[in-house]
Amino acid sequence: MLATAATYITDKFLERKQRTLEKLNELRNSYHDSIAGKERKHEKDYYRNCVKLFGNVEQFCIGVLSGYYSIGVVRKDGSRFITMLFTDFKEYLIDQRRRMYPNENYYQNLEKLVNRLNKKTV
16 A cells, blocks of 8 residues: 555656646747747747747746646756746846736746745755
C-alpha cells in the first residue's frame, strides 16, 4: 500500500513538471513567433500580440502561484525568460495597461512570480 501511494505521488509530481515544461515551451515559442526581433513602432500588430502573449503569461503565473505548475521547474528552466518579459515590457506594456485601466490589476501575478523568483530563499 505504501508503494502504491509513493508511486501515485511520484506520478503526480512528474505530471506537474511535464505540464510546466510544456507550457513554458509554448510561451517561449509564442514569444519568438510573434514578438522577438520585431520593432515596436513598425510592426502592425505588435501591441496586440504583446497583450495576447502577456495574457497567457499571466494565466501561467496564476497556475504557478497556485501550485498547478511547478515553481521548481520554473525557477530552474524559466526564471530568466519570465523575468526578462517583466523587465523588458514593464514600461512599454505593463505600466501602460495599468495607467489605461487603473481599477484593474494588470499583470500583478507576473510581478508576484518575478519577485518570488528573485528571492534567494523561498
